[in-house]
Amino acid sequence: MSEVKQKAALAAARAPQLAWLTSEQKNHALFAAADALINGTEEILKANREDLERGRQNGTTAAMLDRLALNAERIKGMAEGLRQIAELKDPVGEVLETLDRPNGLHIVKKRVPIGVIGIIYEARPNVTVDAAGLCLKTGNAVLLRGGSAALSSNIQIAELFHAALETAGLPKDVLQLVHDSDRSSVDEMLKLNGLLDVIIPRGGSSLIQHVVQNASVPVIETGAGICHTYLDASADLEMALRIAVNAKAQRPSVCNSMETLLIHQHFAGQYMDRVGEAFKAAGVELRGCKRTRELLSEAKAATEQDYATEYNDYILNVKIVDDLQQAMDHIAKFGTKHSECIVTENEELAARFQNEVDAAAVYHNASTRFTDGFEFGFGAEIGISTQKLHARGPMGLSALTSTKYIIKGSGQIRG
Template sequence: MSEVVQKSKLAKQAAQIMGNLTTEQKNQALLLMADALVTEQQAIIEANAKDLERGKQLGTSASLLDRLALNETRIAAIAEGLRQIAELPDPVGDTLEDFDRPNGLRIRKIRVPLGVIGIIYEARPNVTVDAAGLCLKTGNAVVLRGGSSALFSNEKIVEVLHGALNRSAIPADALQLILSADRSSVDEMLKLNGLIDVLIPRGGHSLIQNVVNNASVPVIETGAGVCHTFIDESAQLEMAISIGLNAKAQRPSVCNSMETLLVHESVASKHLNAIAEAFTGANVELRGDQQARALIPSMQNAAAPEWATEYGDYILNVKVVKDLDEALDHIREFGTMHSECIVTEDASHAERFLQEVDAAAVYHNASTRFTDGFEFGFGAEIGISTQKLHARGPMGLPALTSTKYRIYGSGQIRQ
């Protein structure tokens, strides 16, 4: 029996127990997990150092190493995420509908756990904890398959979390980590109908498309983020630069960072030099269209494929557009339905943008970096869904539940 099948079977068995736990039992486990992470933070950091060293030897980019790195501050934040999840309302058992039929049947629609959730993700060890916390809070078991670049970190984190779960009502088998770095372990999870109830991929475009295109297990698609910020004609320049810098340079490796800056031609003609200087001062490499390069000849050319590229790095495309319509057209062509922003003082333009842009999160005068479960008050998120079925946007606790109808009768039979 393979590792994937063995651990998925253990998770399936544990899921039967998970569905019967009280909110108090689940919350106590989450708090124990949070405390354990802080108590064992040095061991986690030492394991993480092995991953970082290997990444450096393999030539991993600085931005990806940043996604991988753990320190006391980040571990404290991850633990705080678990505590916040514990404080959030438990959606399991919530009554969504309650009605009576003319024949006397009473029908209630309630939230229930999904069962066993498989999560396939890349080099962010914080996902290991966020996923565990959200899944366990909602009564689900979880099978995690992280990237090889974070293997030492993930293994130590799950070891620490198992130690905490062993002191709680949640069975440790409800949290499983696939240690095999072989691609076949992912392929196996994609076809594990009957043991895994739903798959959630988190990572780059190729990972997500592999899961979406090849899985027979149902998939909740989390999308790559080719996110845009449009500086409209009426935008306050200082605000626009501040929002743009935050969206690109605050943490460029994450999916809600900006990849393309769209600038109204009237703003570009007066202020593109100042905008460019702000970004280059933040070590961002700029690649522009013909109009942008005419204003700033030193700017590199943005080749056609790059408008659809999620760089995850200190690289930004810049395009000059004549109006809101051209900005909307560009986003329709190259956006990934993740997060889009307009900076404007024109209320009608803002409303059009918010209404017409088809994305999970659409912003007026605020950075796309806020598309995040923690920032939305969800404690954490299992991912940011860019699809339209089941869940969309940052997926908190309710997104990790399904529904069940309970029907109460008094002997009714159908005629």
Template sequence: MSEVRSKALKASAAAEILGQCTTEQKNQALCIVADALVTHADQIIQANLEDLEQGRTLGTPESLLDRLALNHERIQGIAEGLRQIAELPDPVGETLETIDRPNGLHIVKKRVPIGVIGIIYEARPNVTVDAAGLCLKTGNAVVLRGGSAALSSNRKITQIIHLALSGTSIPQDSVQLIEDSNRSSVDEMMKLNGILDVLIPRGGSSLIQNVVQNATVPVIETGAGICHTYLDASANPHMAQDIALNAKVQRPSVCNSMETLLVHESFAAAHLPIIAKALQAEKVELRGCDITRTLVKEAHLATSEDYATEYNDYILNIKVVTHLDEALQHISQFGTKHSECIVTENEENALRFLNEVDAAAVYHNASTRFTDGFEFGYGAEIGISTQKLHARGPMGLPALTSTKYTIQGTGQIRP
């Protein structure tokens, strides 16, 4: 039996026990795991150094190595995320609706665990902990398949999770890591109908589309992030610069960072050179339209391919537009329905943008970097869904549950 199938079956068996665990048992386990990660941080960092060394040998860009890197501070943050998940309300068992029918049937709709969740992701080892924590809290077993770039880190983290769970009511097998880095392991996970209840891909567009197009297991699509910020004619110049800088350089390697800056022509004439200079001071390479290049001499020419690219790097497209409608059209053409922002003091334009942009998160006068489960108060997230069924946007605890109807009667039969 393959590693994928064997571990998925273990997770399935564990899910039956995990689904009956109390909130207190789950919370206690999460706190024990958090403590164990901090206690064994040196071991995790040592394993992480192996991944970083391999990445540099293979020529991995520094922006991606930053996503991969772990240190004591980041591990403390990851552990704190688990503790925050433990403090959040448990959605499992929550009553969503009660119906009393004329025939005497008492119907209750409540939240229940999904069962076994498969997650396919790339080079961020913090996802291993976030995913495990959110799944355990919601009574779901999880089968994790991370990228080869983080294999040593993920392996060590999973070992520590298993060690910590051994002293709790939660089955160790509730968290499984697929260590086979061959593409075939992903292909096999996508076909595990009857064992995996849902697959969640996290990563670049090619990974996500491969899973969406080829999986027979149900998929929750998390989207690549070609995010835009539109500086309207009435934007406050200082606010516009602060938001643009934050959206691009605060952490450019993540999916909610800005890839294209759209600028109204009148605002661009007065303020774009100053904003461009601030971006260049942060080592951002600028690519722009013809008007941009007349205002910012160092900008390279942006192509349609550039506008359709998620860089995850210190590269930014800039396009000058004549009005809000042109900005909306550009976002409709090139956006990935992830996160979009308008900076404006015009309330009518702000309302149009908020209502008309088709994205999971739409902002007025705030950075797209806030599209994050932690920032939304979820403690952590399993991913950011850009689809419209089941869940959309940052997926916290409620998104990892399904629903179940319980019906109580007194002997009713249907006539």
């Protein structure tokens, strides 16, 4: 039996034991895991250095190395995420609806764990912690398959999490990490019907589309982020620059960072030099449409392919548009239904943008970088769903549950 199938079977066998744990038992394990991360910081950093060195030797970009890199502060943040999950209300067992039928049947609809969740992700070892914590809180077993770039870090984190589970008296087999970094291990996961209840991919567009197009296990599509910010004619200059630079440069390697800046022609005519200066100071390379390049000589030419690219780097497309409709048409063509923003002082235009743009998160006068489970108050997140069923946007605890109907009768039969 392959590693993937063996570990999926172990997780599936243990999943029922998680389903009826009390909140206190799960929270105890989460606090134990948080402590294990802090106490194991040096071991995690040692493993992470191995990953970073391997990445440099393989020519990994600086932005992707940033996604991979851990430090004491980031590990502290991961541990804090687990503690926040422990403090959140447990959704499992929540009664959503109660029905009393004329025939005497008493029907209760309640939240229950999904079962066994498969998560496929790339070079972000914090996902190992987030996924393990959220799945534990919701009573789900989990099969993790991270990218080869973070393998050493992921193995160390999983070992610490296993030790914490055992300390808390829970079976460590509810958390499984696939070590096999060959692409075939991903393809095998996609066909594990009967062992995995759902697969959640986290990563770039190519990974997500491969999973969506090839899985027979149900998939929750997440995260490819070609996000836009539109600066309307009425936008406040200082606010617009602050939001746009933050959306691109605060951390360009993540899915909620901006890839294309759309600018109303009147705003561009007045302030394009200030836009260029702001992004130059932030170390961002600009690629622009013809009108942009007439105003910013340093901008390279942007192609159709550029507008369809998630850079995850200090590169930004800039396009001048005639009006709001043209901006929304561009977003409809190139967006990935992740996060979109309008900066404007016109409340009517803002309302139209937020109502008509089809995305999981639509902002008025705030950076797209806020599309995040932690920032939304969910604790850590399992991913950001860009689909409409069964979850959308940052996926917190409730997104990792299903429902069950519990029916109590007194001998009724159907005539």
